[in-house]
Amino acid sequence: MATKPTTTRPPLHDTTVDTKLVLSGYWISMLFVFAYVDIFGFWRADVIQGALDRKVPVVGFAITQTFLVLTTIYILIPSLMVVATLLMPAPLNRRLNIIVSLVYVLTIIGAIIGEPWKYFILGSIVEILLLLGLARVAWTWPRSENPLVAP
Numbered sequence: 001m002a003t004k005p006t007t008t009r010p011p012l013h014d015t016t017v018d019t020k021l022v023l024s025g026y027w028i029s030m031l032f033v034f035a036y037v038d039i040f041g042f043w044r045a046d047v048i049q050g051a052l053d054r055k056v057p058v059v060g061f062a063i064t065q066t067f068l069v070l071t072t073i074y075i076l077i078p079s080l081m082v083v084a085t086l087l088m089p090a091p092l093n094r095r096l097n098i099i100v101s102l103v104y105v106l107t108i109i110g111a112i113i114g115e116p117w118k119y120f121i122l123g124s125i126v127e128i129l130l131l132l133g134l135a136r137v138a139w140t141w142p143r144s145e146n147p148l149v150a151p
Contacts, residue, residue, distance in 0.1 A: 019141055023097050024085045026134035027078055030127050037123035097138035101131040
């Protein structure tokens with residue numbers, strides 16, 4: 001019986017991605033989930049009615065200029081973290097990514113308390129997992145072997 005010739009291919013080359021790019025990618029991914037969960041909310045009758053009544057459903061916040069400014073600031077922070085992560089020096093970058101991501105984990109947990117919609121809870125869990133992954137990457141930021149050379 002003839003044996004079939006085996007061809008061995010070299011293993012795929014796996015590249016190392018810079019820590020700043022990984023963190024920035026986490027922020028981008030979290031923001032996509034964040035945005036789509038909110039966009040999908042506009043298919044909910046309670047959200048549409050709440051917008052017409054100028055109230056946020058479930059929590060009952062009044063939709064005012066102040067509420068919208070604070071909501072914009074809430075979204076601006078992770079949006080700006082995308083670019084800030086690419087530009088900040090490593091020590092500040094690490095600290096800020098850990099702090100901001102964990103603060104957002106707490107706010108997202110607060111937002112799902114009492115939330116009856118499963119899509120919202122699922123999206124929030126994914127956001128939390130992304131933010132915890134982000135905090136872990138920042139926490140384990142590689143250190144330079146030569147202390148005189150920045151990583």
